[in-house]
Amino acid sequence: MKSHRHEITIETKTRRAFVNITSEVEKVLRASGIREGLCLVNPMHISASVFINDDERGLHADFERWLEELAPHAPTEQWRHNDTGEDNADAHIKRQIMGREVVVAVTEGKLDFGTWEQIFYGEFDGRRQKRVLIKIIGE
């Protein structure tokens, strides 16, 4: 069994953002030399998500509005986590809705995806450097 590990760094200019990281994951997969296996992708932070969905600007606007209604950033005093001096309770909650990680099948050296599957980093408390872990195991 082979394993391969790589970190990528992401810094968004806005508090919230969705970044397509599919081509970066594909690059890491090619470097790994692994042909059959599983590929895990997760943020190393608890106010961000990695998820698979559509690379369509309108959908991302829908996610943004919908998440903000479900777990609003403001007023920040509504969340007990923010009593600690933080202002990112909503980011921890948004991350739970969108999920932490994805596990993707690796087949014949490629991410085994349907036509529209793309991997996104979902940032909910950005404007600073964050790390995304890619771990691939297989042969």
Added chain:
Amino acid sequence: MKSHRHEITIETKTRRAFVNITSEVEKVLRASGIREGLCLVNPMHISASVFINDDERGLHADFERWLEELAPHAPTEQWRHNDTGEDNADAHIKRQIMGREVVVAVTEGKLDFGTWEQIFYGEFDGRRQKRVLIKIIGE
């Protein structure tokens, strides 16, 4: 390390549906000959989920009503994704709530499940052929 890949095809008659695919996954696992490892099951589409929960009709009715309140299909104009000519923005969002994939332990050649765990395909934009990927790695 061994790996095994199989696709199953699902076409629901209704826009939304929950389909128990546990026995199909078990069949694929037996065919793989893998005794110890991990089994990934995911839709190859971005308007559907694979999840583990109870095979109980009342609960599925609760999921349906609750998801429809959280991310309603209509009016379709409420979602920017639908400006592209689609009408399935709600399906992309419902899929995020219910999750994309499951990873199940394989132990002694079986899905390592508690008493009530069953694997479901959750369709949110059906009435056409969809594919579910099963990828098993182990020994």
Added chain:
Amino acid sequence: MKSHRHEITIETKTRRAFVNITSEVEKVLRASGIREGLCLVNPMHISASVFINDDERGLHADFERWLEELAPHAPTEQWRHNDTGEDNADAHIKRQIMGREVVVAVTEGKLDFGTWEQIFYGEFDGRRQKRVLIKIIGE
């Protein structure tokens, strides 16, 4: 390829609770002798979650209040699942929001975590013995 399986048992005194199980998972990982691979952690029940987030009391209070608003326990008659004689429909739904399982990278014999990542068992229908499965594969 090596594989290692372990169950831990959890019984909460309250219906709902969040229990940090990181050190127990680390103990199982050390016992496995696996240095590089993947570690799956999931409840063997369908009214509980395993998830990764912050070990901060205020945030857990936020999760509790927010989940209760999204999928309230009472009145229990609002859920069709409870027509079966159960009263835990809300627990099945809360588990979907928070997710079933986590998959964690194992690197150099350790859980490959960022600074704040901690693994929690999220109980939504407690006061009885529940099992959590840890399955590690790798080398």
